[in-house]
Amino acid sequence: MICLRNKVFKFPLGKLPHFSTFTVKEVKIPIPVTGGHLAGQLWQPTTAPPTPPPCPPIICLHGIQDNSNSFNLLIPHLLLSNNLHNTPIYAFDLPGHGHSTHTTSLYYHSFFDGLLSIHRIMKHFNWPKVTLLGHSLGAVISFIFTAAWPEKVTHYIALDNLHPIPRNDPTHGFQNVVAQAFAMETKLTSSNVRPSYTHSEILQKLYNSRGGQLPLSACEILLQRGASKIINNGEPRFRFLHDVKTNIKASFRFLGDTNIEAMARRIASSPDLRVCIVKGDPGEDFEEREKYMKIVGILKEGLGQGCEFHLVKGGHHFHMEEEGVGRVGGILGGFFKR
Known part of the structure; x- marks a missing residue:
């Protein structure tokens, strides 16, 4: 069993080039006006390595009704990589999940709450640019954020899911949410x-x-x-x-195909952005695989070698499976090296 809170983890000196320990610290970020907080785990080295990190700090976003522990198996693989050993990583609980505060409203607008959370985290840590690593719902929120504010994101990593599921006629969706x-x-x-x-x-x-x-x-x-x-x-x-x-899936399936394709093209038009999409095999499909791959194609066409696509054997949570977590760790280690 893994339990992390204000712990120091030590590794053989041969494993890491510049330091032998990293810490995991609980960090709560206050939410003004409505009150409450975002809760998360900040992973970082205990010493300041001499080389600059290969990417801005990483923010990890989990899936619906999961929590930031979703990344507890993957993050050590990243920190043990020669490429990410000095990069701060903040895995947080989305509002209404884990140790983060519940909303006072009747429902969650998952996308909007997630976008606010990313901005709040960046402001709290004074991070002008970030890397977004999302699984499932977290990957979808990261997709929207990257499309809306591409100048704030240098690397976008999507695990299994990628973009909002389109619904060209949202009428039934609104009816369903209200009911x-x-x-x-x-x-x-x-x-x-x-x-x-x-x-x-x-x-x-x-x-x-x-x-x-x-x-x-x-x-x-x-x-x-x-x-x-x-x-x-x-x-x-x-x-x-x-x-x-x-x-209550209040913010799901209210965007049409043309909206999502336009968002993908906006991401694809950012020349300095790098994207890595890792899909489970079989994973879990929330739409026809052809539609998913069409968005992947738009990103690859615009970004060229700046967009990678990988298949990893496993289910929807392949990044928490014994074989999958090592495979994903290797993929991301290479992604940040290139």
């Missing part, structure tokens, strides 16, 4: 007590929710930051930490 929101309001009004589970029950529930593709050991890692422990009648019980309102 879900009122159903959630009724549910929370009648009972605001979340169910609790034994450890084995909550582990199995998380495993089932990920389609049985995520190893139980990886589910344990997500639960470390995704569940809280309570004592009920003298027995330990566990509750999920993510806000139940994240079940």
Whole structure:
């Protein structure tokens, strides 16, 4: 089991060229006006290496109802790379996930909340440019941010998902969101007590929710930051930490094909931007693979060698699977070297 908070990790001197330790520190970023905070884990070397980092600081964005522990297996591979050993990495919990504050509104606008979060993180750390590393929903948010503010991003890395799923007629989507929101309001009004589970029950529930593709050991890692422990009648019980309102897909599928293609062309027209897309095989397709590859094609056509596409054997969370995490680590190590 992996548990990280204000820990120092030591490696043999031969593994790293300039330092032998790095730290993982919990960093909370306050949210003014509405209150609360973003919570995340800042990975960084304990000493200042003499060589400049190959890229700006990396911000990691996880998928829906995951948390920043989604990257706990991958980040050490990056830090142990000769290319990224002196690059700060901040993996944070999206609003309503992990240790970040829940929203006071009736639903989450996942894209807008994510875009605000990236800007908030950059302002907090005084990072003028960043590298975005996103998985699933996190990759989609990173896609939108890169299209809207390409001058702030030098490297964009997408794991499995890439862009918003298009819907050329969003009418049904709006109807569905409103219906879900009122159903959630009724549910929370009648009972605001979340169910609790034994450890084995909550582990199995998380495993089932990920389609049985995520190893139980990886589910344990997500639960470390995704569940809280309570004592009920003298027995330990566990509750999920993510806000139940994240079940309402309020910002999904409201963009048409032409909108998404235009965003892809804007990214592709940024000559200094580098893109790495890693797709699981089989992964998880949220649209026809042909549409996915069309956006990949637009990016490759515009960026040329500045855009890479790789297939990695595994499910949707291949970056948390034993074979997949090493493969992704190797791909990204080479990506930053080139």
